[in-house]
Structure formats: C-alpha cells, structure tokens
Amino acid sequence: MTDEEFYGQTLYTLQNAEKYLLKLIAEYQELPEIVVSDSFVMNCQSRIKSAESMVKKLKNRGFKEDLHSALTNVYDAVGIRIICGFIDDVYKIAAWIEKREELEIILRKDYFAWPKPNGYRSYHICLRIREGSMAGTQAEIQIRTMAIDFWATLEHELKYKKKIPCEELIRKELKRCADEIAATDISMQTIRDMLENGFCENKEDTESSYF
C-alpha cells in the first residue's frame, strides 16, 4: 500500500505539519542568544511514517489498522529528530518547544534521565498542533546529542536483523557503548561549562540542574 492510499488527503496535512515544525525549529536557531552561545542545532531530520511501518506498528500494539486509528493511537505519523551538540542544548530546545503556545504537549519522555534498558537516551516530546488548518495533528519530536545519534543508527540496524551472532553479548556491548557515550557527553558538557564559567574561584557546585 502506498502512503497516498493509506493517508489519503490527510497526507497533505501531515506534510504541512512537518514543514510547520521544521520552520519552528529554524526559528529557534535564529534566536540571538542561541546564535551567540553556539548552542545551535547540528542537524534536523523529519519524515512522515510510511504506510507500511504505520500498519505494522498498529498491528503490534493491537489497534485497528486504519487511518483514524493511526491518527489517534500513534503519535509519530509526523516525526522530527533534532540533533544537538551538547546535553544542555537538548534540554534548552526542549524547554523552548514545550513553552510554545501553538503546541499542546501530550507527553514528554526523558530517556537521558531514565535510559531505556538497552542504553537508549533521548528526549521525546509528543505534541498536538492547536490551531489552523493542521489543528489536531499529532507529531513526535526526538531530541538527542550527536554522539547518541551515532549510537542509535547502529542500534536501529540491530532491530531489523533476524539473526545476530552472539546476540546477548552484542547487546550487552552495545549497552556498554551507550553508557560510555553518555559518560562522554556529560564530561564534554562539564568541560564546556568550565570554559564558559571560568576556572572558578568559587568551588561550589555551579552547574545547571537539569537532572
């Protein structure tokens, strides 16, 4: 089944929502304080979930496999992925998005604070557009660091492999890689804070309190 066949006219609404959200994120990058502080977004990707993978997801979760069900039960028909440099950037842009009045935040999941058992870390926001021709359209925004994104590409490949040699060992090693990457992300952030705040005379805990 093609995407047009599955989504029908709604496909255009989804595509518009996708464009709308990308424009919104571009706006964030133009903010003077963001331009100055180098907290820029490294990369931004987007997609409309293919009919095939949407049907599969609905089936797996035991929902009816039609358009209405897809638009109500699944948040990520429209998916945006934002890749940042540092962890603090992830939280900064997430906070900015969550404050947008034109968006209704349905759900947020902080997998940096509470990683998945496989080691996955990311910040997910499920949202609904409030007004205009796209009102009611739902989307999912994933925000993560470059380093974690790099990890996730390999983890994603693993998902689609049928037969994996020494599977348990491979998964354990991949989880270890995720932990190492997270530790590196934290160290990088700490060094960046030190460079920005100076090598303090002040020995108190100066860091931001995102966790």
Next chain:
Amino acid sequence: MRLLLAEDEKALSQVLVNILEKNNYVVEPVFDGLSALKHLETEIYDGAILDIMMPGTDGITVLKTLRKKGNRMPVMLLTAKAEVEDRVIGLDHGANDYLPKPFDTRELLARVRTMMRVQSVQMDESLMVGNIRLDFATLEMSSVGGSFRLSGKEFQMMKIFMTNPDIPITEDVLFDRVWGTDSEEERQAVWVYISFLRKKLKALHANVAINTVGQESYQLEDVSHDR
C-alpha cells in the same frame, strides 16, 4: 602517608612518632581509644597503628568499631608478648597485622610498609554508599538509574570519597593521593575531576553528593532529604 598512632605510653609514643616521621610518614598521636575513634571518624588517614591495651576503650574495640562502619583502612595492632588471645581476636576482627612488644624499629617500618602495600588486596570488589555503587574491577559507578565507567582519576577520587563518607577531605589530601606528592599537575585538577563526578552523580539520580566544606575541603554527603 598519614598515620594515626594510638599508644597510651607517652614515651613509647614519642619514639614511634620520631621514627615514623623520619621515614616520611605524617603521624598523629593520640593516647586513648576514644580519641582514636574520634579522629578516625572525622579525619582521613592512610593507616592506623593501635595499641591493644589502652585505658577506657581498647585497641580491639576501636578496630571492631571501625570495621563495623565499613572502614577498611590498614590497621596494625601493637600487642604485649603474652597476649596470644588478643592477637587472634585482633586478626579475626580485621587487623592487617600485629607487632608484639618489644620490637625492633626496622621491623616496625618494614611491617608498616607491607601493611600499606596490601591495602588494595583486601578491599571488597565493590563499595556502596547511599544508592551509588562503585565497582573496583570495572571502574563502574552505578545506580538503578544507569551506570558510567569512570576514568582512572575519577575512580580513584570517588573511591576516597566512598571509603570516607561524611568526612571533610582537603584538596591537598585528594591531590596527594590521586596524583602523588611529586606531581607537577596544578592543584585545580582536583576541582576539575570533582566537577566531572558531580555531574555524573546527578545523572545517576544519586542520593549522595560531593559538597564543598569551607574553603578547601570536600565531603561526600547524604542528600536524600534535599529533594
């Protein structure tokens, strides 16, 4: 290396202090068991030499209390020649060595050196303070919220904090223990690694934190009530 010496005979204590200091140990003498306990609970030492027979609290009681609290610092007991029973009890309660009086100073020094050397061997494989575990084999610091493998320096520093919870540790002590007294590294390195550890502890949702005490000291503290 900083040693605590608990010996109630003033003259002997003075002799021991002289010998040890001449051999580059920093020695803090106390003259009864209670003061020994107080010092061991509030300050950080690399090892202790305890006389068994002391007024009030004896050396064995000091040792037992120390071990019950999870303190694994190297401890040597000084015993009178006839106290076979005491030596056995002492060793069974976690003394690393004993030395019967009277002793030759060369033997004392050799035994102190040995005691400091074997310190790492008798350590457990992991240590837990609050909800944070430190694994000595893998250098992993973990909680239910996840786990991080620490760098060598981070690990050594965290180990000092976790073996001495609630005790203020000066920047100098941390520096000397992690980098060594001869290191050319800047003292600020201590603060750099503490910053790394603080962020990692937070990311693990730790209920302990490395707090700053006064101008120059840091202390691992329970912060479970702060949240």
